Amino acid sequence: MNKIGLEIHASLKTESKLFCDCPNDKTASANVNTCEICLGHPGSKPRTNEEAVKKTILVCKALNTDLRNELVFSRKNYFYPDLSKNYQITQYEEPLGENGFLDADGRIKIKRVHLEEDPASITREDNNILVDYNRCGTPLVEIVTEPDISSAEQARLFMKKLLRTLKYLRVLDKNSSLKADVNVSNKKNNYVRVEVKNVTGFKEIQRCIEYEIERQKKEKVFNETRGWDAQKGKTYSMRKKESEADYGYIYEPDIPIIDVSEYLGLSLPVLAEEKIKFLVGKGINSEDAEIIADDPDIMSFFEKAMTSPVFSAKFFRSMVLGILNYNKISIDDYPPGPGEMKELLVLLESGVINEKTAKNILIKFLEGGFSPKAFVKKNNLEMLSDKDIDVFVDEVLAENPSAIEDFKSGEEKSLNFLVGMVMRKSGGKANPEQVKASVIKKIS
Numbered sequence: 204m205n206k207i208g209l210e211i212h213a214s215l216k217t218e219s220k221l222f223c224d225c226p227n228d229k230t231a232s233a234n235v236n237t238c239e240i241c242l243g244h245p246g247s248k249p250r251t252n253e254e255a256v257k258k259t260i261l262v263c264k265a266l267n268t269d270l271r272n273e274l275v276f277s278r279k280n281y282f283y284p285d286l287s288k289n290y291q292i293t294q295y296e297e298p299l300g301e302n303g304f305l306d307a308d309g310r311i312k313i314k315r316v317h318l319e320e321d322p323a324s325i326t327r328e329d330n331n332i333l334v335d336y337n338r339c340g341t342p343l344v345e346i347v348t349e350p351d352i353s354s355a356e357q358a359r360l361f362m363k364k365l366l367r368t369l370k371y372l373r374v375l376d377k378n379s380s381l382k383a384d385v386n387v388s389n390k391k392n393n394y395v396r397v398e399v400k401n402v403t404g405f406k407e408i409q410r411c412i413e414y415e416i417e418r419q420k421k422e423k424v425f426n427e428t429r430g431w432d433a434q435k436g437k438t439y440s441m442r443k444k445e446s447e448a449d450y451g452y453i454y455e456p457d458i459p460i461i462d463v464s465e466y467l468g469l470s471l472p473v474l475a476e477e478k479i480k481f482l483v484g485k486g487i488n489s490e491d492a493e494i495i496a497d498d499p500d501i502m503s504f505f506e507k508a509m510t511s512p513v514f515s516a517k518f519f520r521s522m523v524l525g526i527l528n529y530n531k532i533s534i535d536d537y538p539p540g541p542g543e544m545k546e547l548l549v550l551l552e553s554g555v556i557n558e559k560t561a562k563n564i565l566i567k568f569l570e571g572g573f574s575p576k577a578f579v580k581k582n583n584l585e586m587l588s589d590k591d592i593d594v595f596v597d598e599v600l601a602e603n604p605s606a607i608e609d610f611k612s613g614e615e616k617s618l619n620f621l622v623g624m625v626m627r628k629s630g631g632k633a634n635p636e637q638v639k640a641s642v643i644k645k646i647s
């Protein structure tokens with residue numbers, strides 16, 4: 204029996220940092236977004252960013268926590284170059300949210316949700332340590348679960364659902380990935396807790412848990428802090444675990460306690476679960492519904508472009524998402540608007556064009572949006588009528604008597620050959636299923 208708990212750090216999307224007016228932009232060149240507040244110069248006075256507070260409250264609400272009326276910050280003292288003021292402003296004694304839950308293959312209790320500042324980012328290059336203070340002081344929300352997770356797979360499902368929820372809340376900074384500290388223990392070792400620090404991204408969190416479960420079955424387990432080496436796929440010992448008391452927390456004296464009761468009534472947007480229900484209610488199977496509703500931007504695009512639901516869902520999942528994944532772009536970066544996509548769906552569904560033409564149009568969309576209806580007309584891409592197809596079929600059969608004989612003597616391949624010849628003659632504009640039916644009918 205394993206007990207796994209996660210402490211997840213998610214970067215919030217805000218205009219400015221948590222306690223100063225510096226832009227919250229981690230893509231800028233190093234150390235341009237800094238000021239006396241986020242660098243902690245003596246005498247500088249932090250001011251709390253209202254946008255970050257509201258977004259944290261939304262996270263608390265979506266995770267069903269109890270909410271405090273007051274926002275209380277504390278200082279976590281430590282000495283390290285990623286925080287030039289030698290302490291991090293965080294919430295310790297009184298987190299904004301407590302006692303929540305998220306259902307993911309069973310109920311996972313959420314112990315606490317709090318707001319804090321991110322330290323600077325550090326990279327090692329040869330023998331140098333490079334520090335970029337652009338990230339220093341940007342808002343982070345920390346979500347701590349109870350050790351209710353029992354497997355790497357359940358952790359994956361939990362993370363997936365959490366990420367989806369944060370996306371629907373539109374609180375996430377897209378330039379940062381989720382990070383987690385992972386606690387793993389098992390019954391055999393009397394639940395002696397090992398914490399693996401700073402595991403970045405979904406897949407790595409799952410791999411790290413899988414590794415640690417196996418390691419703890421074989422090795423003697425100490426209460427310690429470990430690191431994750433993604434390249435080797437192993438955890439390694441860093442230090443014996445320090446306790447929270449070692450950080451010497453004190454209440455933050457520079458920031459007054461802020462009354463946040465006016466924000467507690469903020470209402471949540473429609474979340475993924477409701478969207479999935481909506482799609483399933485339209486007759487779409489739950490697997491397609493889960494995939495389409497996983498991303499709020501795709502979902503909102505789909506809702507605007509949808510013709511008949513089941514047909515549209517199949518087309519989206521197999522064709523549109525295929526193009527996005529293959530080209531590694533998001534729906535925002537894909538040029539056509541929902542109106543243009545809807546036009547394409549209508550052409551395909553009503554049989555004006557075949558799937559091959561639809562796919563070619565989806566590819567052409569990568570260059571820019573256009574009206575599929577006008578494009579099909581201009582390039583003469585309408586699917587051929589039964590009568591036109593019959594003419595081509597007759598021609599092909601007359602030209603290939605031996606293939607007919609082969610088919611009659613049981614060679615399936617020659618049927619494909621004949622269909623292929625007709626498709627070529629039609630310039631790809633016939634419906635292959637229709638061609639096949641016509642060929643079989645005429646031979647027999």
Ligand SMILES: [Zn+2]
Pocket residue numbers: 220223224225236237238239240241242340
């Ligand atoms: Zn600043």
